[in-house]
Amino acid sequence: MNRNGKLMILGVIGLIVIFTGLYFLFQLVPQGPHPQAFVSNITVLNSTGSNINGVYVINGVVENKNTFNITVVNLNATGYNANGFEVDTGDGFTTLSPIPAGKNSNFSISLYDPQKLVTTYHVQVSDASK
Numbered sequence: 001m002n003r004n005g006k007l008m009i010l011g012v013i014g015l016i017v018i019f020t021g022l023y024f025l026f027q028l029v030p031q032g033p034h035p036q037a038f039v040s041n042i043t044v045l046n047s048t049g050s051n052i053n054g055v056y057v058i059n060g061v062v063e064n065k066n067t068f069n070i071t072v073v074n075l076n077a078t079g080y081n082a083n084g085f086e087v088d089t090g091d092g093f094t095t096l097s098p099i100p101a102g103k104n105s106n107f108s109i110s111l112y113d114p115q116k117l118v119t120t121y122h123v124q125v126s127d128a129s130k
Contacts, residue, residue: 038066038130041066042064042125042128044075045060045104047060048060049118056087056112057110058092059107060108060123062075062094062105062107063102063103063104064100064101064105065102066101067101069099069101070099070128070130071129072129073099073107074091075093076090076123077089077092077109077124079111079117081117081119087117089111090112091126092109109123
């Protein structure tokens, strides 16, 4: 085999080593937050919404069904128009901190809705901390 052939083989092997290293490096990098199992034990019991001067305000109650206190509960809401299209999204927190095991807390989330288009909404617990 001539010199150019050997250099080409070494170059291909080098590229394989580099790409393999990059592949394993990116496999070790965290790919984003993973919800904690206890978050599913925090449920939205009820909520009501209404438009107040162009802001759709959702007030509700969550229950901590865990056997331990929860310090922070983050909720998110999406408001939809009569055709099911998204109007706005918003985030909110519970008013009580911590929420004792088995107890409830109120929350409030505001959506921007100056044209008063929101007719339905969906609220969910997005994250929480012990």
